[in-house]
Amino acid sequence: MAQLREAIAQTTTFCTQKGIDFAVLESAQGFVRTKFWADAVECIIINDDVKKTYLSLAGNVNKLYKAILPDPTANEFTAINAHLQTIKDQILAEVPEVDVSEVIEQVEELLDLSITAGEFVITKSHSQRIDLSQIDFVALKNKFASTDYQRTETEKLKIAIAQKLQQMVRLNKTRINYLDKFQQMIAEYNADSRNVQIFFNDLINFAQELGVEDKRAIAQNLIEEELAIFDLLTKPEIKLTKQEEQEVKQVAKELLKTLKQEKLVLDWKKRQQTRASVEVAIKDNLDKLPQSYSDELYEQKCQEVYQHIYENYSGPGSIYDAG
Structure with a gap:
């Protein structure tokens, strides 16, 4: 008592x-x-x-x-x-209990392994795709400006972005820079370095950036899983001509096609022979990269792509199937 x-x-x-x-x-x-x-x-x-x-x-x-x-x-x-x-x-x-710091920790743990228009309803399901391009940002800004509950609206937007960012980084780990930027924005807000109006506007701008990034695969004439491999092969920024960039895209497409059609059999990770077969297929396909890739860079990219495939493809299925 x-x-x-x-x-x-x-x-x-x-x-x-x-x-x-x-x-x-x-x-x-x-x-x-x-x-x-x-x-x-x-x-x-x-x-x-x-x-x-x-x-x-x-x-x-x-x-x-x-x-x-x-x-x-x-x-x-x-x-x-x-x-x-x-x-x-x-x-x-x-503002459903989606702890942004926990989302960031989950994504960082994931990375460690590899070394709505309308009322803005947020569900607790992390599997549900959040499409930031469907948000009417003008209407959202107007709603924010006219409400007495600006912190509540800001928290809703922050949680939506956190969920979306978690999805996006899970599918493509080269997006970690977006996570770093988001984390910095939150830290500054929590430390009172920016007021709620500034933070809300920053979140709007950031959400629009994410919306563009979320559609980049389409802009590059790739599907999401091809883009992940393409980004692994080209980041950090590698100077490529337009022609070389197209060659890298083709390598990414052909590699994924070969792996999914021939190499990623059920339980492929459990047997040394099938793991080796996947590794050889990656090396053979990446051998077609442009001459601007040095031998050292080629070896590095072979390792990075293999690690990516190992983490995200259980067999014929992958993390991309749900999205």
Whole structure:
């Protein structure tokens, strides 16, 4: 009981410091009550640290409250716990629990292995493709400018970008520079180096950049998995003529076709013979790269492409099949 009382005091003090006055609820009805919850969410999602702290505090209160049930003495805490959990539920409803830092960590772990128009509804499914090109950015800017809940709108956009970026980097690890830029933007916002209006505009611009990148395969006359290999072969920036660039594209296309039709059999990674066959096919195809690729660069690219294939192709299927 003492633990619960202390946890509630700590959480309500935290809320008071953020401008949330629960006394308002004593007489609030209808729209005023609805507005209270929306205002409370806006007060809490100032930055990632404040949001995480509140969710942790409210979660702890609820855990301690449930621990003393069905003791009648719990009735003393029912109302305040309900208020705290309503704010928590409202936060998770408005901006689903997609921890951007965790998304970044997941992508970085992945990398380590290799050395909506309308209301902007975000689902928790990471498998669902988010198409940034479908967002009406003008309408989104107008909505932001006219709302009292700018932090909420900013958080929604940030989460949508985080999910999209996770998808994009998973499919093509050379996009890590976008992840670095996104992480820096968030860090500066959390450190109060930029206000919510600037951060929102930066997110809009960044989302538009990602939208262009997301369509780059089409612009290059490649499919997404061909683009991943093409980027591995050409990044960091390698000086190529237009003709040489076309030759590299052709190598990427032919390599993928050969691997998928002949080499990537079921459980190919489990047998030394099939792994060697894949490695030989990669070396044979990359041997057709332009003369501007030195022997050393050729060997490096063979290793990088093999690692990419090993990580992302389980057999006839791959991570690209879902997208």
